[in-house]
Amino acid sequence: MPELPKSKVGIIACSGEETPEGTITRLAALKVLESLRPHETVTICLPLFLAGGEGDRAFARLHPTIAVDGCEKRCAARGTEMYSAKPAVSIVVTDGAPAESSGLGSARKLNERGKHLVSEVADQIAWHVDELLDLKRDRDRGRGPQVDGPESREETKPRQAACSCGSGIPMQTLQIAGREVTLIALPLLFAQFRRAGRLPDDATKVELMRAVKVYNSISNADVTSYEQAIMREYSAFCARSH
Amino acid sequence: MSKRVLIVPCSGIGKSYGTVAREGAYVVTEDLCPEQTKLVPLALLVLGGDEARSTMAGAKAITIDGCKLTCAAKVVAESGGTVAHAMDVPNVFRRHRDLKPSGIAELDENGHKLARVLAEEVRVLVDGIQEEVPHA
Numbered sequence: 001m002p003e004l005p006k007s008k009v010g011i012i013a014c015s016g017e018e019t020p021e022g023t024i025t026r027l028a029a030l031k032v033l034e035s036l037r038p039h040e041t042v043t044i045c046l047p048l049f050l051a052g053g054e055g056d057r058a059f060a061r062l063h064p065t066i067a068v069d070g071c072e073k074r075c076a077a078r079g080t081e082m083y084s085a086k087p088a089v090s091i092v093v094t095d096g097a098p099a100e101s102s103g104l105g106s107a108r109k110l111n112e113r114g115k116h117l118v119s120e121v122a123d124q125i126a127w128h129v130d131e132l133l134d135l136k137r138d139r140d141r142g143r144g145p146q147v148d149g150p151e152s153r154e155e156t157k158p159r160q161a162a163c164s165c166g167s168g169i170p171m172q173t174l175q176i177a178g179r180e181v182t183l184i185a186l187p188l189l190f191a192q193f194r195r196a197g198r199l200p201d202d203a204t205k206v207e208l209m210r211a212v213k214v215y216n217s218i219s220n221a222d223v224t225s226y227e228q229a230i231m232r233e234y235s236a237f238c239a240r241s242h
Numbered sequence: 243m244s245k246r247v248l249i250v251p252c253s254g255i256g257k258s259y260g261t262v263a264r265e266g267a268y269v270v271t272e273d274l275c276p277e278q279t280k281l282v283p284l285a286l287l288v289l290g291g292d293e294a295r296s297t298m299a300g301a302k303a304i305t306i307d308g309c310k311l312t313c314a315a316k317v318v319a320e321s322g323g324t325v326a327h328a329m330d331v332p333n334v335f336r337r338h339r340d341l342k343p344s345g346i347a348e349l350d351e352n353g354h355k356l357a358r359v360l361a362e363e364v365r366v367l368v369d370g371i372q373e374e375v376p377h378a
Binding site for chain 1: 251252253254255256260264265267268272281282283284285286287288289290311312313314316317320346347
């Protein structure tokens, strides 16, 4: 898969409504999205992979993703892999601190122990966000979140969680063989190739088409018309950004 | 006793309406109709397969969605379930504009009130479904 810009990490919580651990995944994800790493993270609801469109299903193909699950069924991790792409990191709430559900309060209202676990899981997520985005410059490598403290970057004024439903994936619509076709990730791929100094020539065409096919389904019969339209658009993109 | 009505809220995590859907489902299944209803986690249904189908088999569901994408209703239908009623929070809010919710991790007072109003509406629907079912 091409290395698209890793500007944000996607956080996908199972949000299981039935158990305290499910609530912990939800609240931990929100803490990261709103307070710990608001500028570096984005989220999408797990069911949207099934209920949404192609743009939603491309989410984990465009963002390195952290799946956060409340139990060993790993619905978030498995669902993300099934519909989008394998998560970069899979966290299960009970992995690090096995605890009886009854000791965490209820799914509706966590007790103090449950709230403490929310903070622990949120710290764990934030640590992985930094790893994935290579934001380790302020950290003492290898010492883990307990020492270097993701909380130290916590914003004092929480932001609203950034939700990507139906809007977070860059897409572009082209006229191909007389019809409008929306291609996922095309703007990012154009920008990436342009930054790499690639001119709109035959060698670029081969690589660009290979990258486009990672995110979009193109039948063999349509390849030529897609190539023509995409290279025409890439030439125009290069001319505009010259 | 007739079969429990399944309550399936969306897992909305980016908007207050999603939290209202979740809280409303808790009010129904824990406070108002604990004996008549069962909460079903949507994440489980997303995976599909036998577990999802057996959860939904033969039961009627009321879905509660937080936005127009209606994930809960779509996923229940995809899992072979019967959506007896598809509720959505924005629609309930339109009828109670004084209860504009805010907060996602923690709902404000309006959010809790809207969840309660929603839950009361769901209770009426649950009663209706149970009355439809012929007694053995």
